[in-house]
Amino acid sequence: MPFPKADKIWMDGTFVPWDEATVHVLTPTLHYGYGVFEGIRAYPTDRGSAVFQLRPHMERLLRSARLYPPLDTIPWTVDDLVETACELIRVNGHDAGCYLRPTIILSYGEIGLNPIPSEPQTIMASWEWGSYLGEDALVNGVRVMISSYRRIGKNTIPPAGKANGQYLNSSLAKVEALRAGYDEAIMLSEDGFVAEGTGENLFVVHDGVIKTPPLSDGPLGGITRTSVMQIARDLGFEVVECSLVRTDLFLADEIFLTGTAAELTPVREVAGYDIGPRGPVTEAVQSTFIDTVRGRVDRYADWLTWVTDPS
């Protein structure tokens, strides 16, 4: 998917022109995937651009870094990264919203498998990115398959972190799904429970109850997931975290995916089983979610960071 260039990329304190924001080909992260990253969205609101759940994303970035020493030795705090994100959006003039990609990588200098002697490097980019699974998908839903690839196990690569290299697992599942004619893949855990999509958390609705797999079944602790659980409960729905097996998907009344990239996307088919068009529960939660990120719900105003002073 092509994405439009922005003006500048932030590299450890300096705003560098987009085309000059480069690293050496022997940068170890390029070879072994040892790095961590985040995906964050800013939305246009009637008070200017606002970033959704900015601080929790930066906190998760630094938590991921703690799993992968020495990435946790960067000099930047959550406050620094929050301020940098806002400045980057201002510098790049993203009035219509954007996607933000901070990443911490190992810089050029060492090439062995031991990451400890390497210096970490912090980079943040932003660009204007439309809906990840397509505008149409937000209304009409996507078709998903059950991947033959299992979600990375707790004792292989920690699923709680958001490490660059773990996305080999997601990308293999995504390619398999696309080649089989589906839009997205659902991954099961090593022990056969539903974990999540390749870059999205998953919710099912059974008899009006919204269910999502617990983190112990391996999904990423999605920030959209937590926000959507709160929205759904505030709308009066019962929301439970419980293990799900594939037949819970086939027999669901409604299914939807959540994530920064995919936002809240309905699922209309799972591996040949028809789930149907976007259902009433999905629509209610999705509509409040959209109003929230657009700054139209006062109750959740503190989930947004306005890039320019709203006053």
Ligand SMILES: Cc1ncc(COP(=O)(O)O)c(C=O)c1O
């Ligand atoms: C594997 C995976 N699951 C779920 C999500 C959704 O998380 P979030 O809502 O924090 O974007 C993401 C995106 O970061 C992801 O990469």
